[in-house]
Amino acid sequence: MDRTSVSSKGGASTLENVDEWKWKLHMLLRNDNEQEIMSREKKDRRDFDQLAQLADRMGLHSRQYSRIIVFSKVPLPNYRSDLDDKRPQREVSIPSGLQREVDALLADYLARKRTDSGNFPNAAFSRSSSTDSFATDESFYEQQDNQTSTNVVMERIQRRKSLQLRNQQAAWQESNDGQSMMEFRRSLPAQKERQSLLEAISQNQVVVVSGETGCGKTTQLPQYILESEIEAARGATCSIICTQPRRISAISVSERVAAERGEKIGESVGYKVRLEGMRGRDTRLLFCTTGVLLRRLLVDRSLKGVTHVIVDEIHERGMNEDFLLIVLKDLLPRRPELRLVLMSATLNAEMFSSYFGGAPMIHIPGFTYPVRSRFLEDILEVTGHRLTPYNQIDDYGQEKSWKMQKQALRKRKSQIASVVEDAVKAADLRDYSPQTRDSLSCWNPDSIGFNLIENVLCHICQKERDGAVLVFMTGWDDINTLKDQLQSNPLLGDPSKVLLLACHGSMASSEQKLIFDKPEPGVRKIVLATNLAETSITINDVVFVVDCGKAKETSYDALNNTPCLLPTWISKASARQRRGRAGRVQSGECFHLYPQCVYNVFADYQLPELLRTPLQSLCLQIKSLRLGSISEFLSRALQSPESLSVQNAIEYLKVIGAFDQNEELTVLGKHLSMLPVEPKLGKMLIFGAIFNCLDPILTIVAGLSVRDPFMTPFDKKDLAESAKLQFSCRDYSDHLAIVRAYDGWRDAERDRNGYDYCWRNFLSAQTLKALDSLRRQFLFLLKDTGLIDENMTTCNKWSRDENLVRAIICAGLYPGVSSVVNKEKSVSLKTMEDGQVMLYSSSVNGKEAKIPFPWLVFNEKVKVNSVFLRDSTAISDSILLLFGGNIQQGGLVSSFALLI
Numbered sequence: 001m002d003r004t005s006v007s008s009k010g011g012a013s014t015l016e017n018v019d020e021w022k023w024k025l026h027m028l029l030r031n032d033n034e035q036e037i038m039s040r041e042k043k044d045r046r047d048f049d050q051l052a053q054l055a056d057r058m059g060l061h062s063r064q065y066s067r068i069i070v071f072s073k074v075p076l077p078n079y080r081s082d083l084d085d086k087r088p089q090r091e092v093s094i095p096s097g098l099q100r101e102v103d104a105l106l107a108d109y110l111a112r113k114r115t116d117s118g119n120f121p122n123a124a125f126s127r128s129s130s131t132d133s134f135a136t137d138e139s140f141y142e143q144q145d146n147q148t149s150t151n152v153v154m155e156r157i158q159r160r161k162s163l164q165l166r167n168q169q170a171a172w173q174e175s176n177d178g179q180s181m182m183e184f185r186r187s188l189p190a191q192k193e194r195q196s197l198l199e200a201i202s203q204n205q206v207v208v209v210s211g212e213t214g215c216g217k218t219t220q221l222p223q224y225i226l227e228s229e230i231e232a233a234r235g236a237t238c239s240i241i242c243t244q245p246r247r248i249s250a251i252s253v254s255e256r257v258a259a260e261r262g263e264k265i266g267e268s269v270g271y272k273v274r275l276e277g278m279r280g281r282d283t284r285l286l287f288c289t290t291g292v293l294l295r296r297l298l299v300d301r302s303l304k305g306v307t308h309v310i311v312d313e314i315h316e317r318g319m320n321e322d323f324l325l326i327v328l329k330d331l332l333p334r335r336p337e338l339r340l341v342l343m344s345a346t347l348n349a350e351m352f353s354s355y356f357g358g359a360p361m362i363h364i365p366g367f368t369y370p371v372r373s374r375f376l377e378d379i380l381e382v383t384g385h386r387l388t389p390y391n392q393i394d395d396y397g398q399e400k401s402w403k404m405q406k407q408a409l410r411k412r413k414s415q416i417a418s419v420v421e422d423a424v425k426a427a428d429l430r431d432y433s434p435q436t437r438d439s440l441s442c443w444n445p446d447s448i449g450f451n452l453i454e455n456v457l458c459h460i461c462q463k464e465r466d467g468a469v470l471v472f473m474t475g476w477d478d479i480n481t482l483k484d485q486l487q488s489n490p491l492l493g494d495p496s497k498v499l500l501l502a503c504h505g506s507m508a509s510s511e512q513k514l515i516f517d518k519p520e521p522g523v524r525k526i527v528l529a530t531n532l533a534e535t536s537i538t539i540n541d542v543v544f545v546v547d548c549g550k551a552k553e554t555s556y557d558a559l560n561n562t563p564c565l566l567p568t569w570i571s572k573a574s575a576r577q578r579r580g581r582a583g584r585v586q587s588g589e590c591f592h593l594y595p596q597c598v599y600n601v602f603a604d605y606q607l608p609e610l611l612r613t614p615l616q617s618l619c620l621q622i623k624s625l626r627l628g629s630i631s632e633f634l635s636r637a638l639q640s641p642e643s644l645s646v647q648n649a650i651e652y653l654k655v656i657g658a659f660d661q662n663e664e665l666t667v668l669g670k671h672l673s674m675l676p677v678e679p680k681l682g683k684m685l686i687f688g689a690i691f692n693c694l695d696p697i698l699t700i701v702a703g704l705s706v707r708d709p710f711m712t713p714f715d716k717k718d719l720a721e722s723a724k725l726q727f728s729c730r731d732y733s734d735h736l737a738i739v740r741a742y743d744g745w746r747d748a749e750r751d752r753n754g755y756d757y758c759w760r761n762f763l764s765a766q767t768l769k770a771l772d773s774l775r776r777q778f779l780f781l782l783k784d785t786g787l788i789d790e791n792m793t794t795c796n797k798w799s800r801d802e803n804l805v806r807a808i809i810c811a812g813l814y815p816g817v818s819s820v821v822n823k824e825k826s827v828s829l830k831t832m833e834d835g836q837v838m839l840y841s842s843s844v845n846g847k848e849a850k851i852p853f854p855w856l857v858f859n860e861k862v863k864v865n866s867v868f869l870r871d872s873t874a875i876s877d878s879i880l881l882l883f884g885g886n887i888q889q890g891g892l893v894s895s896f897a898l899l900i
């Protein structure tokens, strides 16, 4: 890349300067050999705004990096390490003797324990346990073996079973309870289409079904198929799989369907989600997460024994759903009798239909119960609430988050789609009172609106009829903070009047289920939830929905190679889904906390996940399934991800050694593709096994795959953080702290003291249990792939060697490295991609005034307003040199070379 530094005499007026730059930028555009031009001049910094506008008009990109301004033909990242004079420079040398010793030890190890690179049978999966989105387990296969058996005796048993199922079904339908259930089911809009749906499914391999939320897609359609198969005496041979995007919906929907059939869960209807399942030998209709089905497809490419696959909520466009569609599309010609039904709550069925060669579309008309929508202007009019510039700042309580929030407001201003602002300006509000118009002119689109929500909830409790309220928030933070705020309200905080509940993705299924319970008479239930509650689930008594209009969605900033978690506006489809939650069992009301004109400019649908996430695991899976070139496979998706994102993922996999230079799986890559965890965690496991320090590594990897076992209750944050610090023992590692916490818990459990231990140390017993079970599953997987043998003492020979454990953490987390420079009062951290980064206050390193190590490796960085490292472990130079990336003669390769 050629770069030209421009220097000119200072002092010229802005006008002259801009003129001069017009010429320089023209020259840049005309010169094919130059990509960018930069300046360190003071006057150019002074005029940067004008120059940036000029560059923009000429189709160039511009950015200021501290004292340097850059104009470029290609987009510029947030941070350029080459332009950072303050980047820490270090010179490290390894004594050649040490290097030789390491080489010899490695060679010796490899000679003794060479794993056969050709020996990666797919069967390895079949015994794998359910540990991530792709998970499945042994029992998933049992049934299909029985079903496909051509054994005559088997056939006879099946015929008998089919008849038995038919009798059972008829008996239920004729019973009193069954009659009233049938009556309810007949009232759903889907019922009118029952016959045409069943006909279309029997006559076509693929059918796309759409229908408004609540019309009966999820609970009815799979049931119609099951019922008609049972009526046709094919009950014992049919096997229907219906996928759900989330665990909570798979579980709650299967329970509902079982209840509608007068059965217990696990009889003819069951579910299977990661780590949990309820299914019996006779389960014919299985609700599972999309990931579970995908995982099965990896080992059972033709889905033997399965008669119907129903993919629900396709409009959500999660990564797993999109991937599943590519694989299913490929499978259909090989399984002509297999039926595929795609279900969507929205009307964009055409895209899916044309993807499957013009598959017929059936729309289920009609709503279950009407829901009245009120937008912000109507809400202000009805409640009389006033918006001012001062009462819309969401108070997160602590000084720090308060400050962050304020900064975020300023920074994010530019990110808020200007269309929203224009829409508000252009809105016609003539019919509203002056007070409402005044309020709207002060409306701050960046805030979630805690005060407004409190006000709306009070209004509902005082003025509206009975019924539970579901409030859609963006994440754990605001749910907790709002809950605190509401609890101190005299009305909403009175437990004899209001039952306040929260529902969030990181809560255990058993906790999440509380939201379905009925409150005492006279008590109003208010559920604060994330978009988790947006699809598929029915909370029976919800009559009111409050929609803040935003969701925290993981998006992926490909240019800066950083995942972001920012609240963004939801789509029209999501807003409709949220509203639909209110009209499930009676008519409802929805309070949208944004003006109608803003709703009008929402995108129709959310951007598919494939287009906004890093694609590493996906790339590994594509390769291990031998689906050809990654970019070619992804180009067959409904919508393909940006090639830069794909390239980043491929590069990452090369850096960590999973792909060779030709993008083919290395031995490490093959092992990684079989481990149902992120590649970096898989690598850590494999290295932990190879280097015989497995026990702590199992804990760390399990800890990083489930949620953090350390809890920080809002009102006891300081106590919780100091409890965590005890586990760090000043060794500057969040990961080693998890190991100690877990080991302590395991000892306490042995003495039957587990709960007490958790309570005292602010640990989540639930999470530790999940962690424990994941550890066991990882161990099983590693045995399965032949990386460890039965003798557990060998693989734990070095488990107490803290430096080795640090090294293995580094091997897994590299290239997640940040340099550490201890300043007088603070610690300055920089990564190659982001420059300055910060630590979360919950990290044990976040509290340290000095970190006596030159580097931190981290698992997760998140861009909120600045880039934050969530967890970290301090490491030495030699660890980084030996375990971070490749060292080659003549220098260092990969980004590590640039770091030192």
Ligand SMILES: Nc1ncnc2c1ncn2[C@@H]1O[C@H](COP(=O)(O)OP(=O)(O)OP(=O)(O)O)[C@@H](O)[C@H]1O
Pocket: 188, 211, 212, 213, 214, 215, 216, 217, 218, 219, 220, 256, 345, 368, 535, 536, 537, 538, 540, 580, 583, 584, 585
């Ligand atoms: N757990 C439940 N308790 C009571 N009624 C329920 C329950 N689950 C569903 N229903 C009723 O069945 C109807 C259909 O629900 P279903 O989940 O099949 O709708 P859907 O079309 O899949 O909607 P969505 O777009 O929200 O997924 C609901 O509107 C509600 O009236």
Ligand SMILES: [Mg+2]
Pocket: 217, 218, 219, 312, 535, 536
């Ligand atoms: Mg549904």
